[in-house]
Amino acid sequence: QQPVQSPQAVILREGEDAVINCSSSKALYSVHWYRQKHGEAPVFLMILLKGGEQKGHDKISASFNEKKQQSSLYLTASQLSYSGTYFCGSEGAGGTSYGKLTFGQGTILTVHP
Amino acid sequence: DTGVSQNPRHKITKRGQNVTFRCDPISEHNRLYWYRQTLGQGPEFLTYFQNEAQLEKSRLLSDRFSAERPKGSFSTLEIQRTEQGDSAMYLCASRTTGSGTEAFFGQGTRLTVV
Numbered sequence: 001q002q003p004v005q006s007p008q009a010v011i012l013r014e015g016e017d018a019v020i021n022c023s024s025s026k027a028l029y030s031v032h033w034y035r036q037k038h039g040e041a042p043v044f045l046m047i048l049l050k051g052g053e054q055k056g057h058d059k060i061s062a063s064f065n066e067k068k069q070q071s072s073l074y075l076t077a078s079q080l081s082y083s084g085t086y087f088c089g090s091e092g093a094g095g096t097s098y099g100k101l102t103f104g105q106g107t108i109l110t111v112h113p
Numbered sequence: 114d115t116g117v118s119q120n121p122r123h124k125i126t127k128r129g130q131n132v133t134f135r136c137d138p139i140s141e142h143n144r145l146y147w148y149r150q151t152l153g154q155g156p157e158f159l160t161y162f163q164n165e166a167q168l169e170k171s172r173l174l175s176d177r178f179s180a181e182r183p184k185g186s187f188s189t190l191e192i193q194r195t196e197q198g199d200s201a202m203y204l205c206a207s208r209t210t211g212s213g214t215e216a217f218f219g220q221g222t223r224l225t226v227v
Binding site: 002005030032034040041042043044047049087089099100101102103104105106 | 148153157168210
Protein backbone atom coordinates (compact mmCIF):
# COMPACT_ATOMS: atom_id res chain seq x y z
CA GLN A 1 0.00 0.00 0.00
CA GLN A 2 1.25 3.44 -0.85
CA PRO A 3 1.62 6.07 1.87
CA VAL A 4 -1.01 8.79 2.22
CA GLN A 5 -0.02 12.45 2.10
CA SER A 6 -1.82 15.53 3.36
CA PRO A 7 -2.66 18.15 2.42
CA GLN A 8 -3.06 17.65 -1.32
CA ALA A 9 -2.09 21.24 -2.05
CA VAL A 10 -0.64 24.22 -0.22
CA ILE A 11 -0.41 27.84 -1.35
CA LEU A 12 2.03 30.10 0.45
CA ARG A 13 3.51 33.55 0.24
CA GLU A 14 7.26 33.83 0.30
CA GLY A 15 8.54 33.58 3.87
CA GLU A 16 5.63 31.52 5.20
CA ASP A 17 5.95 28.05 6.68
CA ALA A 18 4.33 24.76 5.66
CA VAL A 19 4.03 21.20 6.95
CA ILE A 20 3.40 18.17 4.75
CA ASN A 21 2.38 14.91 6.37
CA CYS A 22 2.87 11.33 5.29
CA SER A 23 1.39 8.25 6.92
CA SER A 24 1.52 4.54 6.27
CA SER A 25 -0.61 1.59 7.35
CA LYS A 26 2.43 -0.71 7.36
CA ALA A 27 5.55 -0.82 9.50
CA LEU A 28 8.24 1.33 7.98
CA TYR A 29 11.98 1.01 7.81
CA SER A 30 12.59 4.40 6.25
CA VAL A 31 10.85 7.42 4.79
CA HIS A 32 12.18 9.30 1.79
CA TRP A 33 11.21 12.82 0.69
CA TYR A 34 11.48 14.06 -2.89
CA ARG A 35 10.53 17.22 -4.75
CA GLN A 36 9.50 17.22 -8.39
CA LYS A 37 9.19 20.25 -10.60
CA HIS A 38 7.00 20.21 -13.68
CA GLY A 39 8.53 18.14 -16.47
CA GLU A 40 11.49 17.03 -14.38
CA ALA A 41 12.45 13.89 -12.48
CA PRO A 42 11.93 13.73 -8.70
CA VAL A 43 14.91 15.05 -6.76
CA PHE A 44 15.97 13.62 -3.41
CA LEU A 45 15.58 15.85 -0.35
CA MET A 46 16.24 13.61 2.64
CA ILE A 47 15.79 10.17 4.12
CA LEU A 48 14.82 9.24 7.65
CA LEU A 49 15.39 5.86 9.25
CA LYS A 50 13.27 4.33 11.99
CA GLY A 51 14.24 5.67 15.36
CA GLY A 52 12.33 8.94 15.36
CA GLU A 53 15.25 11.05 14.20
CA GLN A 54 14.77 14.46 12.76
CA LYS A 55 16.86 15.73 9.88
CA GLY A 56 17.36 19.14 8.40
CA HIS A 57 18.65 20.63 5.21
CA ASP A 58 18.82 24.39 5.08
CA LYS A 59 15.28 25.52 5.94
CA ILE A 60 13.71 22.13 5.17
CA SER A 61 13.55 19.51 7.88
CA ALA A 62 11.64 16.32 8.56
CA SER A 63 10.68 14.01 11.39
CA PHE A 64 9.77 10.33 11.49
CA ASN A 65 7.59 8.79 14.18
CA GLU A 66 8.16 5.06 13.84
CA LYS A 67 5.41 4.07 16.27
CA LYS A 68 2.78 6.08 14.45
CA GLN A 69 4.30 5.26 11.06
CA GLN A 70 4.16 8.91 10.18
CA SER A 71 6.58 11.46 8.83
CA SER A 72 6.30 15.21 8.44
CA LEU A 73 8.23 17.58 6.21
CA TYR A 74 8.70 21.11 7.52
CA LEU A 75 9.44 24.00 5.16
CA THR A 76 10.26 27.23 6.94
CA ALA A 77 10.62 30.72 5.50
CA SER A 78 9.57 29.38 2.11
CA GLN A 79 11.29 30.58 -1.05
CA LEU A 80 9.95 30.71 -4.61
CA SER A 81 12.27 27.81 -5.47
CA TYR A 82 10.37 25.57 -3.05
CA SER A 83 7.43 25.38 -5.44
CA GLY A 84 6.83 21.92 -6.80
CA THR A 85 5.22 18.63 -5.89
CA TYR A 86 6.51 16.87 -2.80
CA PHE A 87 6.40 13.11 -2.51
CA CYS A 88 7.07 10.89 0.43
CA GLY A 89 8.34 7.41 -0.25
CA SER A 90 8.09 4.59 2.22
CA GLU A 91 10.26 1.52 2.54
CA GLY A 92 8.75 -1.44 4.36
CA ALA A 93 10.31 -3.00 7.42
CA GLY A 94 10.27 -6.67 6.60
CA GLY A 95 10.18 -9.47 4.04
CA THR A 96 9.95 -8.40 0.42
CA SER A 97 8.74 -5.00 1.62
CA TYR A 98 12.30 -4.26 2.67
CA GLY A 99 13.83 -2.51 -0.30
CA LYS A 100 10.50 -1.83 -1.99
CA LEU A 101 10.00 1.91 -2.29
CA THR A 102 6.45 3.19 -2.81
CA PHE A 103 5.36 6.81 -3.08
CA GLY A 104 2.41 8.85 -1.94
CA GLN A 105 0.16 10.79 -4.27
CA GLY A 106 2.03 14.04 -3.75
CA THR A 107 1.46 17.49 -2.26
CA ILE A 108 1.53 20.44 -4.63
CA LEU A 109 3.27 23.41 -3.02
CA THR A 110 2.98 26.82 -4.65
CA VAL A 111 4.93 29.78 -3.29
CA HIS A 112 3.91 33.26 -4.45
CA PRO A 113 6.00 36.44 -4.15
CA ASP B 114 28.80 8.87 -12.26
CA THR B 115 26.61 9.95 -15.12
CA GLY B 116 23.30 9.42 -13.36
CA VAL B 117 20.40 7.18 -14.34
CA SER B 118 19.84 7.16 -18.08
CA GLN B 119 16.57 6.26 -19.78
CA ASN B 120 15.93 5.76 -23.47
CA PRO B 121 14.04 6.79 -25.43
CA ARG B 122 12.89 10.03 -23.80
CA HIS B 123 9.68 10.07 -25.82
CA LYS B 124 7.80 7.32 -27.60
CA ILE B 125 4.64 7.61 -29.67
CA THR B 126 3.09 4.33 -30.69
CA LYS B 127 -0.11 3.05 -32.18
CA ARG B 128 -2.50 1.07 -30.04
CA GLY B 129 -1.71 -2.62 -30.19
CA GLN B 130 2.00 -2.20 -30.84
CA ASN B 131 4.73 -3.41 -28.49
CA VAL B 132 7.21 -0.99 -26.97
CA THR B 133 10.42 -1.46 -25.02
CA PHE B 134 12.16 1.05 -22.77
CA ARG B 135 15.68 0.89 -21.44
CA CYS B 136 17.15 2.06 -18.15
CA ASP B 137 20.86 2.27 -17.37
CA PRO B 138 21.31 2.71 -13.61
CA ILE B 139 24.24 4.26 -11.81
CA SER B 140 26.97 1.67 -12.15
CA GLU B 141 27.38 0.57 -8.53
CA HIS B 142 23.66 0.53 -7.78
CA ASN B 143 22.28 -2.99 -7.41
CA ARG B 144 18.65 -2.02 -6.83
CA LEU B 145 16.60 -0.83 -9.75
CA TYR B 146 12.97 0.31 -9.76
CA TRP B 147 10.37 1.00 -12.43
CA TYR B 148 7.48 3.40 -11.83
CA ARG B 149 4.65 4.80 -13.89
CA GLN B 150 3.50 8.38 -13.37
CA THR B 151 0.45 10.08 -14.82
CA LEU B 152 -0.28 13.79 -14.62
CA GLY B 153 -0.92 14.97 -11.08
CA GLN B 154 -0.15 11.60 -9.51
CA GLY B 155 2.74 10.16 -7.57
CA PRO B 156 5.07 7.55 -9.05
CA GLU B 157 3.19 4.24 -9.09
CA PHE B 158 5.34 1.26 -8.23
CA LEU B 159 5.63 -1.31 -11.03
CA THR B 160 8.52 -3.59 -10.13
CA TYR B 161 11.98 -3.71 -8.63
CA PHE B 162 15.18 -5.69 -8.94
CA GLN B 163 18.07 -6.48 -6.71
CA ASN B 164 20.89 -7.33 -9.08
CA GLU B 165 19.29 -9.58 -11.72
CA ALA B 166 16.52 -10.90 -9.44
CA GLN B 167 13.07 -9.38 -9.84
CA LEU B 168 11.90 -9.22 -6.22
CA GLU B 169 8.39 -7.91 -6.67
CA LYS B 170 5.96 -6.96 -9.38
CA SER B 171 2.88 -4.87 -8.71
CA ARG B 172 -0.32 -6.89 -8.61
CA LEU B 173 -1.95 -4.02 -10.46
CA LEU B 174 0.29 -4.67 -13.43
CA SER B 175 -1.23 -6.67 -16.24
CA ASP B 176 0.54 -9.55 -17.93
CA ARG B 177 1.25 -7.22 -20.85
CA PHE B 178 4.04 -5.67 -18.82
CA SER B 179 7.35 -7.43 -18.33
CA ALA B 180 10.72 -6.29 -17.09
CA GLU B 181 14.16 -7.81 -17.17
CA ARG B 182 17.55 -7.00 -15.79
CA PRO B 183 20.01 -9.41 -17.35
CA LYS B 184 23.38 -9.56 -15.61
CA GLY B 185 22.17 -7.06 -13.05
CA SER B 186 23.13 -4.05 -15.10
CA PHE B 187 20.69 -2.26 -17.44
CA SER B 188 16.99 -3.06 -17.37
CA THR B 189 14.26 -3.15 -19.99
CA LEU B 190 10.52 -2.67 -19.57
CA GLU B 191 8.33 -4.06 -22.33
CA ILE B 192 4.67 -3.33 -22.85
CA GLN B 193 2.88 -5.63 -25.25
CA ARG B 194 -0.30 -4.74 -27.16
CA THR B 195 -0.28 -1.18 -25.88
CA GLU B 196 -3.54 0.50 -24.90
CA GLN B 197 -4.37 4.19 -24.62
CA GLY B 198 -4.45 3.81 -20.85
CA ASP B 199 -0.74 2.95 -20.93
CA SER B 200 0.07 6.54 -21.88
CA ALA B 201 2.20 7.88 -19.03
CA MET B 202 5.70 8.77 -17.93
CA TYR B 203 7.75 5.69 -17.09
CA LEU B 204 10.42 6.41 -14.51
CA CYS B 205 13.41 4.32 -13.54
CA ALA B 206 15.32 4.76 -10.28
CA SER B 207 18.35 3.06 -8.79
CA ARG B 208 20.01 2.87 -5.41
CA THR B 209 22.56 0.83 -3.52
CA THR B 210 21.65 -1.84 -1.00
CA GLY B 211 21.90 -0.86 2.60
CA SER B 212 20.12 1.22 5.13
CA GLY B 213 19.17 4.74 4.36
CA THR B 214 20.23 4.92 0.74
CA GLU B 215 18.62 7.44 -1.56
CA ALA B 216 17.12 6.57 -4.91
CA PHE B 217 18.20 8.45 -8.01
CA PHE B 218 15.67 8.91 -10.77
CA GLY B 219 16.17 9.04 -14.51
CA GLN B 220 14.47 11.65 -16.67
CA GLY B 221 11.82 9.15 -17.69
CA THR B 222 10.31 7.91 -20.93
CA ARG B 223 7.07 9.58 -21.95
CA LEU B 224 4.82 7.11 -23.74
CA THR B 225 1.90 8.27 -25.86
CA VAL B 226 -0.40 5.63 -27.30
CA VAL B 227 -2.54 6.89 -30.17
